[in-house]
Amino acid sequence: MTETASAAAPIETECVIIGAGPCGLFAVFELGLLGLKCHIVDSLKHPGGQCAELYPDKPIYDIPALPVCGAQELVDRLLQQIQPFAAGFHLGEEVTEVRRRADGRFDVATSKGTRFDAGAVVIAAGLGSFQPRRLAVEGVDSVEGRQLHYRVARAEQYHGQDLVICGGGDSALDWALEFCGKARSVTLVHRRSEFRAQPASVARMHELAAAGRLRQLTGQVAALAISDGRLTSVTVNGPEGAVTDLACDHLFAFFGLHPKLGPIAEWGIELEKKALRVDTERYQTSVPGIFAIGDINTYPGKKKLILSGFHEAALAAFGVQAYVYPNKRQFLQYTTTSPIMQQRLGVAGEG
Ligand SMILES: Cc1cc2nc3c(=O)[nH]c(=O)nc-3n(C[C@H](O)[C@H](O)[C@H](O)COP(=O)(O)OP(=O)(O)OC[C@H]3O[C@@H](n4cnc5c(N)ncnc54)[C@H](O)[C@@H]3O)c2cc1C
Numbered sequence: 013m014t015e016t017a018s019a020a021a022p023i024e025t026e027c028v029i030i031g032a033g034p035c036g037l038f039a040v041f042e043l044g045l046l047g048l049k050c051h052i053v054d055s056l057k058h059p060g061g062q063c064a065e066l067y068p069d070k071p072i073y074d075i076p077a078l079p080v081c082g083a084q085e086l087v088d089r090l091l092q093q094i095q096p097f098a099a100g101f102h103l104g105e106e107v108t109e110v111r112r113r114a115d116g117r118f119d120v121a122t123s124k125g126t127r128f129d130a131g132a133v134v135i136a137a138g139l140g141s142f143q144p145r146r147l148a149v150e151g152v153d154s155v156e157g158r159q160l161h162y163r164v165a166r167a168e169q170y171h172g173q174d175l176v177i178c179g180g181g182d183s184a185l186d187w188a189l190e191f192c193g194k195a196r197s198v199t200l201v202h203r204r205s206e207f208r209a210q211p212a213s214v215a216r217m218h219e220l221a222a223a224g225r226l227r228q229l230t231g232q233v234a235a236l237a238i239s240d241g242r243l244t245s246v247t248v249n250g251p252e253g254a255v256t257d258l259a260c261d262h263l264f265a266f267f268g269l270h271p272k273l274g275p276i277a278e279w280g281i282e283l284e285k286k287a288l289r290v291d292t293e294r295y296q297t298s299v300p301g302i303f304a305i306g307d308i309n310t311y312p313g314k315k316k317l318i319l320s321g322f323h324e325a326a327l328a329a330f331g332v333q334a335y336v337y338p339n340k341r342q343f344l345q346y347t348t349t350s351p352i353m354q355q356r357l358g359v360a361g362e363g
Contacts (some may be wrong), residue, residue, distance in 0.1 A: 021035035022127035023100065025051050027332050028120045029134045030107045030276075033061020035306030035321030036136030037090040041135075042329035044097030045353050048336070051100035051130075053107050054121055055141035056269075060087035062307075065142055065269060065316075074319060085316075096358040102126055106141050110279045112299055116335075131336035134328055135281075135288060135304040135319070147178070147265040151236045151243075159243040160263045172196055174259045176246055179266035185209035186216055186227060187264060190310070199225040200250050201244055201256050205230050229256060233263070271318025276308070284310050294325045301335050303328040 017338035027043055029036045032054035043050050053093055058064055063072075063083035064312055073079045079087070105122035110133055114117055120128040144151070144162035164170075171194045177184050180202040186209075188200040200217065207214045221228045231250030236243055237257075246263055247255045273286050282289045287310035290297055297304050304330050306321035314320070330342060347353050354360045 022119070022129040023048060023051060023324075024129045025100070026131045026336055027117070027134060028050075028053065028107075028128050028130040029099075029136055029226050030062060030110075030120075031136035031306070031308070032059035032101070032103070033136060033306060034063055034086060034090060034318050035138075035325055036061070036134070037087070037094055038093040038322050039134050039136055039305060039328065040097055040099045040196070041090075042326045043186075043332060044094065044099075044356060046329050047352075047356060048329070048333060049097070049099070051102060051107055053102040053126075053130060054160055054363060055104070055106035055123075057104040059091060059101070059103065060084065062271075072318070074317070076319065093246040096356065103213070105184045106274065108275045110302065112301060116301060118301065131301075132332040133256065133302045134325075134332065135302065135308055136185050136306045136325075137273075137276055137304075138307040139307075140273040140276065141271065142269035143272045143274070144265070145267035145270055146231060147267070149233055149236055151238050154238060154241065155243045155263075157235065159261065160265065162265055164264065167191070170195060170262050173261035174235070175199070175262050175263045175264065176201060176258050176260045177266070178202070179268075180209065181265075181266060181268060182203060182209045182213065183266035184264075185213040187266070189213060189216055189220070192220050192226045200228045201233060202228075203218040203229060203230070203232050207282075229258075231256070233265075236263075265358065276283050287314075293327065294326040294334070296331050298337075303331055 026048045027050040027051055029052040032052050036052055040050055040052060062269045064087050068084035072083055072085050073080055075081050105124045105126055108123050110118060117229055117312050118130045118133050120130050149255040173195055174197045176199045177188045177193045178201045188198055191198045193239045220226045227246050231248040233246050234249040235247040245257050288297050288304040288308055290304050290309045292310055292311050295303050295305050305324035307316045345353055
């Protein structure tokens with residue numbers, strides 16, 4: 013699904029969608045019905061935005077015609093619905109730059125160096141891009157990226173070393189189990205004795221701890237010992253004044269993700285209380301050719317609901333079409349009766 017970044021040539025496209033939450037995904041559909049091709053970028057490694065990241069297993073009751081639908085199920089259904097339009101997906105990349113050129117097209121760039129030459133931009137960035145919650149202890153800045161990590165890349169580089177893993181969710185447990193037996197030591201530090209991770213992982217971790225193969229500590233990292241710029245140990249403060257010093261080559265903090273408006277605030281678009289102000293005819297921002305839909309936008313009467321974002325996606329698609337092809341006549345067609353839309357959907361002749 014993910015295309016690789018091309019450092020050389022920018023990808024030319026009619027539209028870039030920033031954010032693969034439910035509204036960004038539905039924008040692929042509405043643009044596709046109008047015959048517009050797009051690429052969609054998300055800083056998360058999976059599509060679905062808040063639905064997938066914050067509440068995948070919860071039921072949603074206010075999607076029209078679906079009396080109840082799991083949040084991840086909604087994402088899966090949207091992915092199925094947009095399949096005919098073969099949008100380019102770029103996951104695990106944050107859009108860092110959007111610049112309107114003199115010719116009215118847009119230069120868009122991501123944190124991984126992917127570049128686009130886009131006819132229009134739809135921002136469906138929700139509450140912003142999800143960032144890791146950071147460890148708040150003195151000295152973290154000097155070791156971040158070298159010995160303090162918020163994600164694991166190339167796991168084998170940590171084998172044979174003393175590892176301290178903080179957190180109580182799936183990432184913390186999965187990596188503690190993965191490194192057990194491969195690292196010199198693994199200590200899992202969590203502020204509570206209950207864990208949010210999958211019960212099977214928690215049970216396995218307790219088994220390994222009982223067998224002395226990994227250590228589990230209740231408490232929080234309170235201090236880092238850094239000598240000559242190198243992290244050597246961490247101090248964990250536990251319940252009832254317990255203090256434990258742990259030898260540490262690498263410290264991993266998996267405290268979950270939180271959304272941050274991030275680079276969007278620097279693209280010269282008019283903001284109102286951290287949201288992008290749009291009109292309600294096309295959902296266009298203060299910059300012509302940049303549209304904003306879903307939780308990221310604001311207008312009189314705005315309600316942050318998936319339903320509202322779907323409506324906004326439909327009107328923004330017409331806005332994109334008018335912006336990219338100003339001389340093209342626009343008219344409303346029904347999917348039930350339009351041969352061209354049915355052709356685009358790949359269902360021509362099935363009706
Ligand atoms: C617990 C909970 C329950 C909810 N229940 C309901 C409900 O029952 N009904 C309902 O209608 N709504 C519900 N909502 C709200 C609903 O989830 C949001 O309205 C919806 O997710 C908004 O969709 P979106 O596509 O606008 O944004 P999001 O779902 O927030 O997705 C935005 C995406 O954009 C990405 N992004 C942001 N900035 C960048 C960038 N610079 N580069 C790349 N990617 C970026 C983010 O990583 C994210 O994946 C609920 C929300 C929560 C938290």
